[in-house]
Amino acid sequence: MRPEKANIVSDLSEQLNRSPFVLVTDYQHLKVGDFSELRNRLTQVGAEVHVVKNSFLKRAIADAGFPAVDEKLGGQTAIVTGQKDVAPVAKILKTFSTEFKKAMLKIGLINRAIVSKEELQTLADLPSREVLQAQLLGILLSPATKLVRLLNEPASSLARLLNAKAQKEQKPAEATG
Numbered sequence: 001m002r003p004e005k006a007n008i009v010s011d012l013s014e015q016l017n018r019s020p021f022v023l024v025t026d027y028q029h030l031k032v033g034d035f036s037e038l039r040n041r042l043t044q045v046g047a048e049v050h051v052v053k054n055s056f057l058k059r060a061i062a063d064a065g066f067p068a069v070d071e072k073l074g075g076q077t078a079i080v081t082g083q084k085d086v087a088p089v090a091k092i093l094k095t096f097s098t099e100f101k102k103a104m105l106k107i108g109l110i111n112r113a114i115v116s117k118e119e120l121q122t123l124a125d126l127p128s129r130e131v132l133q134a135q136l137l138g139i140l141l142s143p144a145t146k147l148v149r150l151l152n153e154p155a156s157s158l159a160r161l162l163n164a165k166a167q168k169e170q171k172p173a174e175a176t177g
Helices: 003-018 032-044 054-064 087-099 117-125 129-176
Strands: 021-026 047-052 077-082 105-110 113-115
Touching: 003 054, 003 077, 021 087, 032 047, 032 087, 047 054, 054 077, 077 087, 087 105, 087 117, 105 117, 113 117
Parallel strands: none
Antiparallel strands: 021 077, 021 105, 047 077, 105 113
16 A cells, blocks of 8 residues: 555544544535535534545554444445534434435444444434433432422421411401400
8 A cells, every 4th residue: 555545544543543433424416515514514513524435444444443344335435523422413414314315324333333324313313412411310300309398298287287277376366356
């Protein structure tokens, strides 16, 4: 392999190692403006898309120690990598493919494990990380809230009873006074 090609593969291998996910996409039949739009949307969630030659990607995947995905690498290929969560990226790719009526996703590698196109679609349908964390927090806090209410109930009942008795005694005093 020529030195300049070896450098490209080495840089690509480094990029794959730095990212917690690699989504392999097909960008065939996308206009330049549409591809730029995809690039802009991905940048907003901390991801980037790069067009790569399949032979370079195969070699970089092998060099980086990822499982082989040779059978999925055909046609025009671009990879999406990033440093943050993969769910918003999958959501953008799903929305983009629906808007432009192009099948985008081929396969994904998340934490060095192969993820199918269908699993990525399911991941795209999940709520955002913040929403999931809020739901989990609500579930965790629910028993504590119920416990606090249960512990406060006898005191609240006693306070209501004393308040009702005081009001009842006040009314006869007002009527005679």
